[in-house]
Amino acid sequence: MKYAVAEKPTPLRRLLSPESYDSTGPDLDRLFEKVLRAREHYYAEATMLRRAQTLETVFGELANDWIVDTRFQSSMTRITSHPSYRKIISLGQEVLPLILRDLATSPKPWFAALREITGTDPVQPHERGNVRAMTSAWLRWAQNNNIRW
Amino acid sequence: MRKWPRLPNAPIVEAILDIRVRFAVPVDILRLESFQDAIRDRYPVKLGRMSFETEVRVEGQAVQQGVRRSGPDGFLFKDSEQKRTVQARSDGFTFNWLKPYDTWEALRDEAREHWERYRATFNPEAAMRVALRYINRIELPLPFADFAEYVRTLPVVAPELPQGLRTFLMRLEIPEPQRGFIGILTETIEQPSGDGRYLPFILDIDVIREATFDPAGPLIWETLEQLRDFKNELFFGSITTKTKELCS
Numbered sequence: 272m273k274y275a276v277a278e279k280p281t282p283l284r285r286l287l288s289p290e291s292y293d294s295t296g297p298d299l300d301r302l303f304e305k306v307l308r309a310r311e312h313y314y315a316e317a318t319m320l321r322r323a324q325t326l327e328t329v330f331g332e333l334a335n336d337w338i339v340d341t342r343f344q345s346s347m348t349r350i351t352s353h354p355s356y357r358k359i360i361s362l363g364q365e366v367l368p369l370i371l372r373d374l375a376t377s378p379k380p381w382f383a384a385l386r387e388i389t390g391t392d393p394v395q396p397h398e399r400g401n402v403r404a405m406t407s408a409w410l411r412w413a414q415n416n417n418i419r420w
Numbered sequence: 421m422r423k424w425p426r427l428p429n430a431p432i433v434e435a436i437l438d439i440r441v442r443f444a445v446p447v448d449i450l451r452l453e454s455f456q457d458a459i460r461d462r463y464p465v466k467l468g469r470m471s472f473e474t475e476v477r478v479e480g481q482a483v484q485q486g487v488r489r490s491g492p493d494g495f496l497f498k499d500s501e502q503k504r505t506v507q508a509r510s511d512g513f514t515f516n517w518l519k520p521y522d523t524w525e526a527l528r529d530e531a532r533e534h535w536e537r538y539r540a541t542f543n544p545e546a547a548m549r550v551a552l553r554y555i556n557r558i559e560l561p562l563p564f565a566d567f568a569e570y571v572r573t574l575p576v577v578a579p580e581l582p583q584g585l586r587t588f589l590m591r592l593e594i595p596e597p598q599r600g601f602i603g604i605l606t607e608t609i610e611q612p613s614g615d616g617r618y619l620p621f622i623l624d625i626d627v628i629r630e631a632t633f634d635p636a637g638p639l640i641w642e643t644l645e646q647l648r649d650f651k652n653e654l655f656f657g658s659i660t661t662k663t664k665e666l667c668s
Contacts, residue, residue, distance in 0.1 A: 272567050272577050274619055275584025280611045286589050309591045312626070313606060317514045319505055320434045320555060363470040363492070417465045419502065 284328060287313060326362065330369045333359050338379070351383040360384050371413050371420035378402045385409055421645055424652045427667040431623075432521040436553040437531040439640065440512035441544035447510050449492050451542065455508040456497050458537060463497035463506055506534050512547075513538045524648055532641065539635045547633040550640055552647045553626040554655070557610075558663060559618035570666075571621065573605065573658040596650055602628045603654050623658060627651045 287310040314321045337355040344350050359366060367388060374381050382405055386392050393412035398404035413420065456466055470492055494509030507514035515531035560570050567574050567585075575590050577583055587609055594603040606624040613620055627647045633640045656664075 272574060272583050272585060273565060274562065274567070274609070275582075275586045276612075276616075277586045281587045283587070283589065283608060283610065286587055286608075309589065309606075312591065312604065313589070313608075313624070315553075315626075317436055317438050317507065317516075318434060318553065318555065319516045319518060361470075364468040365470065365496070367467075417500070419465075 283313075322365075326365060327369060330359060330362070330366055334373065347380060347383075350380055356384065360387050364388060367413070367418055368420040371410065371418065374406055375410055375420060378406045382409070422649055422652070424649075424656070425664075426523070427664065429667045430521050431556040431558045431667055432554055433519045433557045434553075434555040435517045435521055435527055436514060436551075436555075437527060437644065438512065438514045438549075438551045438553065439535060439547050440549040440551075441635065442546050442548050443510075443542070444545045447542045447544075449494070449510065452494050452508045452510065455495065455506075455538065455541065459497060459506065459534070463499055463504075465496075465498040465500065465502065467496045467498070468492055469494045469496050469507065469509065504530075508538055508542075512549075528641075528644065528648075535640075544635050547635050547640055549628060549630045550633065550643055550647065551626060551628040552644060552651055553624070554651055556623040556625070556655070558621045558623060558659075558666065559613065560621050560666075562612060562617055562619050568660075570660055570663045571607070571623075571658060572660055573607070594654070599646055599650070600629060600631065601647060601650050602630075603650060604628070605654055605658070623655070625651050625654050627654070 287306065314325045316322060333355040337353050337359070340355070341350045341353055350356070359370070367385075370381050370384060370388075373379065374385075382394065391412070394405045394408045398408055453466070456463060493511065494507060497506045497508070498504070503518045503520075505514075505516040505518075507516070513535055515527070515534055517527050521527075558570070560567075564570070573592070575585075575588055577585070589608045590606070592603075592605045594605060595601070596603065604624075604626040606622070606626070608622045608624075610620040610622060612618060627650045629643050629647060631643075633643070
């Protein structure tokens with residue numbers, strides 16, 4: 272058995288996503304559950320590597336949905352109440368490094384999420400509305416609190 | 421205990437020692453946060469841990485993935501380099517050691533120190549499961565004629581079928597009835613690295629003993645020593661001499 276070099280290698284995530292069919296009988300259901308169990312074990316909660324991988328994947332998918340759906344939206348309330356944005360907040364403190372990394376690369380309205388997750392706001396009143404200053408304030412806060420991104 | 425060779429270039433990317441517990445009265449999540457007080461100098465980074473699961477929903481022919489959160493269940497305390505993590509959770513304790521790995525003795529001794537504090541602080545009624553998990557990433561040099569040059573436990577494709585595999589995921593549960601252990605061996609390959617010169621082969625070995633242990637007794641640690649032997653049997657039994665040389 273050898274490695275078949277592929278132009279487009281199949282990502283593992285795809286391999287771990289069970290196929291579904293219209294007519295799912297009991298055997299197919301059991302098979303489906305087995306693939307899910309394999310997936311859960313591979314991404315077991317106690318492992319740091321896999322957990323980080325899962326978080327990164329989930330964050331990437333949710334952030335992408337949020338950006339695509341709100342790209343023509345000007346209402347900040349609507350932008351920050353988008354279901355994917357809310358789901359990212361629900362991931363809690365562990366998702367902070369991913370938000371900060373994204374913020375440092377290309378500033379986006381992550382400030383409401385950061386406030387909700389951390390329960391704090393390091394942005395000074397005179398910095399509000401200035402995305403660059405707000406970004407710097409949050410990145411400084413993260414550094415001071417030993418959070419790396 | 422058997423003597424095992426020490427590989428100078430061990431392919432371990434993460435080693436995990438995990439003890440699941442049962443409490444007579446659920447432990448308060450805020451008390452778990454105070455676990456950091458005694459280790460803050462070594463583990464200054466604190467992250468709240470949400471219990472989350474990715475879920476897959478099937479709606480007609482569409483498969484949708486999402487995330488479900490069931491609430492806070494503990495804390496992760498990381499060292500400043502984020503290479504080691506102590507997890508204090510409402511269902512147990514975990515010590516993670518990311519690459520570079522040192523020795524089993526170093527892992528065990530530090531895990532034991534944290535476990536003794538966890539046990540003394542939160543007073544679990546019993547430990548229900550102890551486990552060791554080692555995730556190995558072995559960079560196989562490309563090209564090669566056959567996976568069997570490097571790996572001895574592999575999926576078998578019937579000889580009359582095409583022998584090229586683009587990817588695979590193999591998960592084997594191997595019971596060891598004499599000691600009541602279960603070994604879960606997961607193998608997969610990732611996308612080629614180093615400009616296509618290497619194929620990362622993941623050999624993930626999880627060894628588990630489910631039983632009721634006295635949290636303060638020595639049996640937990642005797643069992644972990646035996647689990648480490650079993651893990652090594654699975655590891656060294658699954659790789660070839662050529663792979664050992666890659667790790668030397």
